[in-house]
Each structure stands twice: as C-alpha cells, then as structure tokens.
Amino acid sequence: MNIENKLIESVISGLQALYGQDVPAAQIQLQKTKKEFDGHLTLVVFPFLRMSKKGPEQTAEEIGAYLVANEPAIAGYNVIKGFLNLTIASATWIELLNTINADAQYGIVDADDNSPLVMIEYSSPNTNKPLHLGHVRNNLLGNALANIVKANGNKVVKTNIVNDRGIHICKSMLAWKLYGNGETPQSSGKKGDHLVGDYYVSFDKHYKAEVAALMEEKGMTKEEAEAASPLMAQAREMLLKWEQGDLEVRSLWEMMNGWVYEGFDKTYEKMGVSFDKIYYESDTYTVGRDKVLEGLANGVCYKKEDGSVWADLTAEGLDHKLLLRGDGTSVYMTQDIGTAKLRFDDYAINKMIYVVGNEQNYHFQVLSILLDKLGFDWGKDLVHFSYGMVELPEGKMKSREGTVVDADDLMEEMISTAKETSQELGKLDGLTQEEADNIARIVGLGALKYFILKVDARKNMTFNPKESIDFNGNTGPFIQYTYARIQSVLRKAADNGIVVPAELPTDIALSEKEEGLIQSVADFAAVVKQAGTDYSPSIIANYIYDLVKEYNQFYHDFSILREENEALKLFRLALSQNVAKVVRLGMALLGMEVPNRM
Numbered sequence: 001m002n003i004e005n006k007l008i009e010s011v012i013s014g015l016q017a018l019y020g021q022d023v024p025a026a027q028i029q030l031q032k033t034k035k036e037f038d039g040h041l042t043l044v045v046f047p048f049l050r051m052s053k054k055g056p057e058q059t060a061e062e063i064g065a066y067l068v069a070n071e072p073a074i075a076g077y078n079v080i081k082g083f084l085n086l087t088i089a090s091a092t093w094i095e096l097l098n099t100i101n102a103d104a105q106y107g108i109v110d111a112d113d114n115s116p117l118v119m120i121e122y123s124s125p126n127t128n129k130p131l132h133l134g135h136v137r138n139n140l141l142g143n144a145l146a147n148i149v150k151a152n153g154n155k156v157v158k159t160n161i162v163n164d165r166g167i168h169i170c171k172s173m174l175a176w177k178l179y180g181n182g183e184t185p186q187s188s189g190k191k192g193d194h195l196v197g198d199y200y201v202s203f204d205k206h207y208k209a210e211v212a213a214l215m216e217e218k219g220m221t222k223e224e225a226e227a228a229s230p231l232m233a234q235a236r237e238m239l240l241k242w243e244q245g246d247l248e249v250r251s252l253w254e255m256m257n258g259w260v261y262e263g264f265d266k267t268y269e270k271m272g273v274s275f276d277k278i279y280y281e282s283d284t285y286t287v288g289r290d291k292v293l294e295g296l297a298n299g300v301c302y303k304k305e306d307g308s309v310w311a312d313l314t315a316e317g318l319d320h321k322l323l324l325r326g327d328g329t330s331v332y333m334t335q336d337i338g339t340a341k342l343r344f345d346d347y348a349i350n351k352m353i354y355v356v357g358n359e360q361n362y363h364f365q366v367l368s369i370l371l372d373k374l375g376f377d378w379g380k381d382l383v384h385f386s387y388g389m390v391e392l393p394e395g396k397m398k399s400r401e402g403t404v405v406d407a408d409d410l411m412e413e414m415i416s417t418a419k420e421t422s423q424e425l426g427k428l429d430g431l432t433q434e435e436a437d438n439i440a441r442i443v444g445l446g447a448l449k450y451f452i453l454k455v456d457a458r459k460n461m462t463f464n465p466k467e468s469i470d471f472n473g474n475t476g477p478f479i480q481y482t483y484a485r486i487q488s489v490l491r492k493a494a495d496n497g498i499v500v501p502a503e504l505p506t507d508i509a510l511s512e513k514e515e516g517l518i519q520s521v522a523d524f525a526a527v528v529k530q531a532g533t534d535y536s537p538s539i540i541a542n543y544i545y546d547l548v549k550e551y552n553q554f555y556h557d558f559s560i561l562r563e564e565n566e567a568l569k570l571f572r573l574a575l576s577q578n579v580a581k582v583v584r585l586g587m588a589l590l591g592m593e594v595p596n597r598m
Contacts (some may be wrong), residue, residue, distance in 0.1 A: 002087045003031050003073060003096060003522075004041065004089060010071040011043060014063055019051040032519075038078055039085030040519055042381060046082045056082030063518035093508040093518045094571070098503050099580050100521060107525040108584060109153035117155045117348055119147045120385075122355035123268075123275070126163040127260040128172040131195035131267050132404040133247035133463060134357070138454050140591060142355040143273040144453055144537040145385060149353075152532035157347055161277045161339050165282045170238040172196050173252050174231070185259050187525045191266065191408065192259025208229050243329070254443040264481055268406055272445070272591050277346065281337050288338025290498045291374060292323045300373045300488070316369050323370075337366050337374065344376055353383040353535070358458070385535055388450065390461035410465075411445060417469050418444035418477070425471060427481070427598050442593045443477050444469070449592050450476030454541040457489055474545045478593060479583060482548045486580040489560055493573055496561070500573045508567050513554050520547050528589070537590055544586045549580045 006304045008028045015023045017334020027047055033039040045060045050061040050540075057079055064077035064084050075089040100106050117328025125131055131139070142158070150156040163169075176183070176199045185192040207229060214225035226232070241249040268274065290308055297299040301311050301323060309324035321332050343349060354364060364384035392405060419440035428436040451468035455461045473476045493500070510518075523543065531539040560576065563569040584594050 001567060003092060006073055007041065007043075007086070008073070010067055011063065014066040014070070015048060016052065016495050018050070018062055021047070021048075021051040023051075027361075032523075033085050037085050038087065038498060040088045041085060042517065044082065045084055049542055051083075055451050057086040060084040064215060076574060082338070084388050088510065088511040090515065091579070092517045093510060094504050094508060096522055097518050097571075097574065097578065098506075099503075101502065101574060104581075106582065106583070107153045107528045108495045108579075109575035111155045111176055113154050114348035115155050117157065118149050118158045118351045118353060119159055119343060119347060119349050120145075120149065120353045120355065121159045121161060123160045123273070124163060124203065124356065125160075125264060126168060127196070128168045128200045129404075129558045130191070130263060131407040132191035133390055133392070133407065133410060136271070136407050136410065136448070137273055138355055138357070139268070139273045139459075140449050141387055141457055141537060143591045144540075144589065145353065145355060145535060146536075147591065148528065148531050148537060148540065151528050151589055157276045157349075159343065160273065160278045161284070162278060164280050165242065165285065166199070167235055167239050169253070169257075170235045170242065171203040173249075173256055173374040174235050174238055175199035175206065176256065177252065179206075185262070186232050191263040192261075193263030193267070194406070194408070196256050196260050196263075203231070203235070206261050215461040219481045222453045235365075253587055270411055270445075271407070277343075278343060281335050281339075285335045286338065286344055287341050288334035288336070289324060289328070289330050291337050291341050292334055295323075295374050311370055311373070313366065313369055314561055318366060318369070321366055321370070333363065333367060333370070334361075337370060340367075340371055340376060340379075351383065351386050352378050355385045355387075358386040358388055360384070366570075377527050382449065383535065385457070387457040391460070391462050393462055393464055411448065412466060414469065415444035417465065420449060421469055421471070422598070425567065427471075431597065439595050439598060442494075442595045443598075444592075446476035446587075446592045448476075449590060450479065450541060453537045453590050454545070456538050457536065474542070479544055479587065480592075480594050481598050482552060483580055483583050483587075484581075484596060485555070486551075486576050487596045489576055490573065490580075498561075498570070498573065500570060500577060504571055504574055505567060508571050511558070512569075513557060514572075514575065515528050517550055517554055517579070520550050521575075521582050524586065527586075531589075540543075542587050547579065548583060551576075 007030060008025050011028050012023055012025065015021050022591055027046070029044040030041050031044070033042045043060075043063065045063060048059055048063070049056060050063065054062075054395065062080040064079065064086070067074045067086065068077060073089055073092040074086055076087040078085050120142060122145075123135065123139050125135060136340070144155050146158045176196070179202055180199065183195065183196050188195055207266055208233050210229050211222065211225040214220050215222060218225075220228065223387050238249055242253060292301060295311070296303060296309055303309050304326075306326040307328070308322060308326045310320045311323055313319060315322055321333065322328060322331055323337075340352070343352075356364065361384065364382070364386075368379055368382045368384075371382065373379075393574055419428070420434070422436075422440060422443060428439060431439065447468040451463060452461070454474060468475060469477060525538060527543045531537060558572065560569065560572045563572060587594050
C-alpha cells in the first residue's frame with residue numbers, strides 16, 4: 001500500500017467532483033510536509049487555480065474539505081497560502097506499518113530474467129603498491145553502488161581492472177632485483193603488496209639520489225640529470241623486455257604480481273568488497289590496439305606521418321586524441337577500449353559504470369565518444385561515477401615518497417580505536433573476548449565506511465579517524481549502537497514471553513511522533529530508488545542517520561516495555577522492529593554490518 005498513490009487518486013476524484021476537470025496523476029504534486037507545519041503530506045494547489053477560478057486559500061479549503069469527507073485516510077487538514085497540509089489517519093499509518101512488517105526485504109527490488117545488466121568497475125589498483133586511503137574510498141563507493149543498483153531491480157556484475165604493466169611496475173621489479181637480496185613475503189613476514197610497495201619507494205629514493213649526484217658532480221640541470229639517469233634507463237629497458245616477452249623479466253613480473261594479488265585478496269576480504277570478474281591490463285592493451293586498428297580501417301581513426309594513430313573529436317567539441325604511439329605501443333585510452341571489448345564479449349552489458357576519481361573526467365568523456373564510434377551499444381550512455389579526492393587532516397598523500405595511508409594499517413587502527421573507545425564507554429562489558437573482538441571489528445570498519453559514504457561522492461573530503469569513531473552524531477557507531485539498543489529491547493520482550501504479532505489492529509490512537517516515525521520508515525523504499533537514480537550512496541547514509549535520530553527521540557519520550565496499554569506496547573515493539581530492519585537493510589546496502597549487542 002502506498003499512501004501517496006491512494007491520495008493522488010482521491011485528489012483526482014475531488015477535482016472532477018468539484019470542478020468537473022480530469023487531471024493526470026503527473027500534475028498532482030504531493031510532498032512531505034515541512035516540520036514547522038502540522039500534517040504529513042502537502043498538496044500544492046497552484047496548478048488547479050485555473051480550473052477552480054478561485055484564490056489559492058479557497059481552492060485548498062475546498063479540496064481539503066472534500067478529502068476529509070470522502071477519503072478515510074485523511075484525518076484533517078490545514079491551509080498555508082497555496083499549500084494544503086494533510087494529516088493522515090492513525091489507522092492508515094498502522095496499515096502501512098503492517099505492509100512493511102510483512103516484507104522482510106522492504107524497499108529492495110529483485111531482478112528478473114528481463115532486468116538490464118549493469119556492469120560496475122571499481123578498485124583499479126596498480127601492482128606496484130598496496131591499497132591506500134584513496135583506494136578505500138573507491139572500493140567502498142563501488143561496492144555500495146553495486147548493492148544499490150542491484151536493489152533497484154538490475155542484474156549487476158562487479159568488475160576490477162588491474163593495472164599490472166607499465167614503467168611503474170618495472171620500477172618495483174628493478175628495485176627488488178638490485179636491492180632485494182632475494183627477499184620474499186615469507187622471509188620478511190610482510191604482506192606481498194606491502195613488500196612490493198616498499199621497493200617502489202626504494203626505487204624513487206635511489207633515483208632521486210642519483211639525479212642529485214648528477215646535478216652536483218656533473219653540473220647538470222634537473223631535467224638533464226633525469227634524462228641521463230642510468231636507473232631510469234634500466235627501468236625503461238626492463239619495460240621493453242617485458243613488451244618483447246623476455247622470459248626472465250616475465251618470470252620476475254609474475255612472481256612479484258603474485259605476491260601483490262595475495263595481499264590484495266586479504267585487504268579486499270577485510271574491507272568486505274568482492275568482484276565477479278577481474279581483468280588485467282596485460283591482457284587488454286593488445287586487444288585495444290587491434291580495435292583501434294579496426295577503427296583505422298573503418299575511417300573512425302587516422303594515421304599521422306610518424307605512424308601514430310589518432311581520433312579526431314573536434315566535431316564533438318574536443319580535440320585530437322592519440323590512441324597508438326608511432327612505435328605501435330598503447331596509451332591508457334587504448335587499454336580501456338580493449339577492456340571494453342573483452343567485457344562486451346563476456347557479458348551482454350546494458351549499462352557500464354566506471355567508479356573513477358574526478359581527475360579522469362575528460363578521459364571518460366573521450367572514452368564514451370570513442371566506444372560509441374567503435375560500435376559499442378552502451379558507449380554513448382556509459383556512466384563515469386566521478387568522485388572527489390580523500391585527504392587526511394595533515395594533507396595529501398604521495399605513493400612514491402611512502403607517505404600514503406595504507407588501507408590495511410588504517411583498518412587495523414580503526415578496529416583498535418573502536419575497541420578502546422567501546423571499553424572506555426563500557427559497551428563491551430560482559431562479553432567474551434571473541435564477541436568483543438567481533439564487535440570492535442564491526443564498529444571500527446563501520447565507522448570508517450560510514451564516514452566516507454555519508455559524504456556526497458562528488459566532493460573532496462577529509463577523513464578524520466577520531467571523528468568517525470564517535471558514538472554520538474552522524475557516525476557509523478551511533479547508528480550501530482541504536483540498532484543494538486533495539487535488539488536489546490526486543491530480546492527483553494521475548495524473555496518476558498511477549499510475542500509481536502505479524503499484523504497490528506488499526507484502532508490504536510497514535511501520537512504525532514509515532515506517525516512520523518512510520519512515515520520515515522516507509523520512506524526507505526523511495527530513498528533506495530532515489531539513490532539508484534542519482535548513483536548516490538550518501539542519500540541512504542544520511543537517511544539512516546535521520547531515521548535513527550528520530551527513533552532515539554521516540555525511545556527517550558515514550559515507554560515501550562513499561563507501557564501499560566498492551567496494544568500500544570505491541571505497536572511500539574513492532575515499530576522498533578521495523579526501524580531496526582530498515583537500518584540493517586540500509587547499512588547492508590552500504591556494505592556495513594550492525595551488531596546485535598553492544
């Protein structure tokens with residue numbers, strides 16, 4: 001049952017009865033009543049003044065009087081200028097709560113055989129370093145977006161493209177070969193991605209020292225020293241050998257990438273993200289080259305005198321885009337075309353969403369045009385889910401200098417801080433060590449995820465670990481604690497032999513606060529739909545916070561288990577149960593767990 005739809009039908013009947021006019025449903029504007037006014041839903045009457053031939057207040061009064069007389073769901077109304085504020089009857093709210101209670105997956109729409117297939121790419125790590133805070137935002141956004149798109153009735157495939165080739169990969173390989181003395185993850189006790197990342201930093205330190213020495217000893221400028229660097233020349237030579245399939249270089253590449261993948265898998269598992277299909281740039285760049293050459297033959301691309309291949313995008317208001325260098329090697333755009341080809345071969349994609357930072361906005365504008373020109377049905381409509389950068393209070397991070405915030409270290413720090421904070425507040429009292437450790441994990445990771453996901457993805461953000469772990473305010477722990485509080489109430493009710501009925505009687509008189517809380521719970525379905533339409537996890541995050549805040553006010557103002565009126569007690573338990581259900585479903589869409597005890 002949808003109250004809005006019921007009211008729209010009644011308004012249409014009223015306009016016909018009052019003014020003899022048939023009005024389409026699209027013309028009926030119903031919105032949530034502003035908090036400073038009485039009522040639940042507000043009808044905008046300005047569109048009907050032409051047919052009523054009266055002022056806005058009189059028109060609203062006539063429609064309001066008709067609805068009270070003819071629609072049992074309306075208990076009363078008031079008029080503020082051209083706005084008709086409608087108060088919904090308690091019985092109607094209880095009917096709605098019964099409907100929500102009967103649906104274990106309220107607000108979630110399942111896909112069927114005819115549902116469109118949406119592919120979502122996120123993560124896109126390099127195999128020369130571990131995942132860091134920037135990757136954390138990418139992964140959490142991508143995972144949440146996949147859950148939300150799926151909850152809107154789509155089939156979803158989650159993919160990752162791993163940047164496993166190029167000069168930056170060779171830098172780590174060369175540094176290990178020169179300075180590693182055969183060190184392995186096993187011999188060092190380090191995660192494989194951390195070990196390889198250390199050698200990426202090591203390369204940069206040696207390279208900078210070499211450049212400084214050339215400048216001092218031979219009087220070179222910085223640019224001359226960088227061009228003359230023997231270390232960089234060795235890295236370029238290694239890349240060339242890799243491109244040529246040199247067995248020794250390829251063997252080293254496979255070994256070190258293997259270390260990294262093992263490390264990535266552990267990080268992804270702890271973060272709670274996963275993929276249905278992983279692609280590798282080492283496989284896609286040659287496919288992209290072939291597709292570009294096909295475009296060259298079809299007149300989509302053109303070749304310059306030096307042998308390089310370009311696309312002319314001036315008709316689309318852009319410039320000329322390089323796709324193949326004169327020596328035949330690929331650029332990033334070519335690799336993305338190759339990846340698209342492989343994905344299109346593997347899946348019947350209806351929509352493609354790329355979760356990539358906003359510094360790549362132009363890249364995806366170009367990619368969309370090129371894919372369309374090269375014959376991909378979804379090319380023109382691809383979605384670049386563009387998000388802002390994440391920084392720490394101290395400022396930006398740099399991989400080469402080893403000043404990034406490592407994802408593994410960050411998660412461990414969040415879990416440790418959650419444990420300390422929970423112990424100080426007495427929230428782990430009476431729990432076993434295993435239970436306490438699990439709650440610390442749930443709360444620590446929930447704090448991290450919620451703090452990142454509550455921010456509009458398009459905005460740059462500063463991640464503050466201390467703020468995120470607070471048990472008050474707009475934080476994950478505040479929401480998780482409220483959920484655990486509701487579970488405690490429900491357990492006490494069960495221990496006292498109280499059984500919450502599957503369906504409540506509709507003759508209970510409710511307070512304004514209780515009616516408003518049902519309305520907030522009911523909003524979840526529309527919120528999930530809006531988050532899917534706008535590709536915005538923050539809509540769900542902030543909705544859950546508002547719902548929990550409202551519930552806590554209700555919990556503070558009203559008795560539940562001590563309520564003497566039995567029907568009212570059961571209603572409040574059912575209401576609490578459904579608030580908890582929506583919180584759990586919403587947090588799950590964001591990739592977060594909620595603890596039953598705290």
